[in-house]
Amino acid sequence: MKEISFFATCPKGLEYLLEDELSALGANTTKQTVAGVTFKGPIELGYKVCLWSRFANRILLPVAHYPVNNADELYKGASKVLWAEHLAVNGTFRVDFSGASEELTNSHFAAQKIKDAVVDQFRNKTGQRPSIEKRDPDLRINAVMRRGYVTIGIDLSGQSLHKRGYRVEGAAAPLKENLAAAILVRAKWPEIAKAGGSLVDPMCGTGTLLIEGLMIAADIAPGLWRKNFGFQRWKQYDSKAWQKLYQEAETRAKEGKQKLLSTFHGFDIDETAIAQARACAARVSFSNFINFQTVAIKALTAREVKKKFGLCVVNPPYGERLEEQENLLPLYRILAHTLKENFLNWEAGMITGNMEIAKKMGLRAYKKYAVFNGTIPCEILLFHIKPEWFVTKR
């Protein structure tokens, strides 16, 4: 089987998790870089990673890598790729360009140069050309400029893989799905779920942590509900290989749901958020598995959960908006108090962009991981809810 080099992109801070995940999915010779991991394997592995990766954003198949000093060199290098191997002459495409060099500072202009190289190659050979389609192209070409080199790749994922297909429109500040999965794995949710523990999110918003947690616990592929992937309209698409992978994932999901030991509970003070969480869960037929209720954190007791142990995960407000700031410390303290009173001997995981406030909440973290939530530097904090980790006022 032909071995191909791929590149998986991910949010900054998730590279370790992604590398481990890729190895577990069967990748060879993995190597981390900033916000991504290179890996090798047959083309089926590219499809499999698109279907199963909980952490990646995009899976790219590099087709050219060369030094570039100016627009002319960028064009010439892109002209050497045999584009007819990837796209039909009557197909559609778009070019995403990121990064810059001293000469090439405008990513829009650089993308245009690659687009010209593709179009000119088809026109010179056939007299016809493929067209540009921004929203839903047959082929996404991805180009990254770093340290004087450009890498051009075919985007096998299409839309970013964090878009699983369960999100409803209009939700306020939901956590990115792959970041939610990272918090859960860092907080040892896979192990806790195997032991039959519950998952609770006391400020669940649209329910991202619970939906991702259910998918992890029930061995459900995160890409199972996506309507399409980039590789499905790529000229070399092998639909048989994809069908096999997809059917296997369907079987695993069915069996995983039957074997599920954990219960799932989401609470939030905001009724609209709870309605959105229920709508997201319904989209992926999870309504019977997750209990969502409108409850303020200070009213939350272990009664709502009725389980002896598990993981409490939370993504509280960070206070980006000024009016949130002054209520933040009391809110974090109520959260810590609730954990101590009602979730004794549980594990807990929290993501926050407000590390100062988190330090004062009254619980000492046993582990911290730096991540980015979009552009906001954040920390994933892990807690054992045990008296020896409680901080009492001096």
Ligand SMILES: C[S@@+](CC[C@H](N)C(=O)[O-])C[C@H]1O[C@@H](n2cnc3c(N)ncnc32)[C@H](O)[C@@H]1O
């Ligand atoms: C950053 S959002 C959580 C987003 C969520 N992780 C998601 O993916 O949609 C913070 C949530 O905390 C909730 N919240 C704020 N104060 C609360 C309180 N006192 N009790 C319960 N929930 C609260 C807000 O309504 C909001 O939904």
